[in-house]
Amino acid sequence: MDLNATRMFVAVVKAGSLSTAASRLGMPLPTLSRRIRDLERQLKVQLLERSARGTKLTDAGARLYEQANRGIEALLEAEQAVVSDQARLKGRLRLSLPQTFQPWWDLIAAFQRSYPGVQVYVYSTERRMDLVEDGIDVALRVGAIVHETMVARHVLSYRNILVASPKLVERFGMPAEPDALHRFPCAVWASRVDAAVRWELGSHVVEPQAVLSTNDYHHLCSRALGGDVVTELPPFLAAAPIREKRLVPLLAQYPLPEWSINLVYPPHRHPSTIVRTYLDFCHDYLPKIVHACDVGA
Incomplete structure (x- = not known):
């Protein structure tokens, strides 16, 4: 059964008419009407009786609405729980850093003071890690980026x-x-x-x-x-x-030659809120790192 079409069906029942539901869903009325008819064909049963005064549930439609509405409400509650957890930033952040990259120690400490619900795991190594295979969310890399499939965000450059x-x-x-x-x-x-x-x-x-x-x-x-x-x-x-x-x-x-510093992470369509917040925090913290690297400061 088409779950998206089922959610549209529930929206129509709650709205009382196809036109009102289409307006609330932000979609064209003909598209909504077609999706409901496709659902009826898929289930081989009529769900709605349409008239000039609106729509009315058939017996089969009433049974589907009762069950589907409970399921959709449960899904919405689960979605809200996930969003709420992300908003509170509770979870784990797995990082890879070069050895002895001391400015980032202070950055991580400041990040955890701002977001105490985040548990951070740091793997310090000179080895080029496979972020997906090794389960790393974000790596700090010095030098050229060799993994073209990864997303790289340049943060700063320096010379020894x-x-x-x-x-x-x-x-x-x-x-x-x-x-x-x-x-x-x-x-x-x-x-x-x-x-x-x-x-x-x-x-x-x-x-x-x-x-x-x-x-x-x-x-x-x-x-x-x-x-x-x-x-x-x-x-x-x-x-x-x-x-x-x-x-x-x-x-x-x-x-001496200039080194480029990048934050590298897998190309997820929707990085977690923790990862996005960490990346933004790194960007905002950069002036302090630049100051720490200024020999004349």
Whole structure:
């Protein structure tokens, strides 16, 4: 049985006439009349007696109305319950973040303070996850988007900063050009043990002789602050130590490449209210993240 046509039939009975029901439903009268006749043909029974004064239920129509109206009311109650739950934002939000992406920790904390009914699961990894297979609602991705079937919402761009401690600069001197880095002990971010690392500094490429390779920017920051190495750091890790003069930016005239940051999620026709609210919250929170990444702030 055509459920949409059944809902239209119930609407006609409640309205008392086809024309009134068509007006309330916002559809042409001929279309509504045709859908009711199709339903009658499908059920092989007359449901309505039509006259100039309106419509009247047949015995079969009365039986169908009694049962269908109860079912439709139950469906509406269920729909309202779902909408109400979504409006209160009670549920679970599953996120994927790059490791050590600290600004987003503060964002998630602020989001949960605003929406305490949302339980957040965060999976931190450098691995490119399959959002559908791994059950992730929204992923924060650094770099190019390789999954063309996913929806990507650009949020910001930034460049890593080459830094060293004042103590290390005093020891080795301030480098004036990229090749001068060869005389410094360097630490690099690497995704694999055997990964070859190159620093693209403007149009210059340097292959540092790394005394340390790690996929943990917090580790690199610690070693730089300790006066051990030159390294590259995301601006949200470098900004505060630079302002406090515990780190010194190097070779600012030779900037590292720009990274694009995107929120990525599966292309559902109707993302949940929780996901939509989270995406909007991220957009509104961005000025605070940009400020955190501002070395001169």
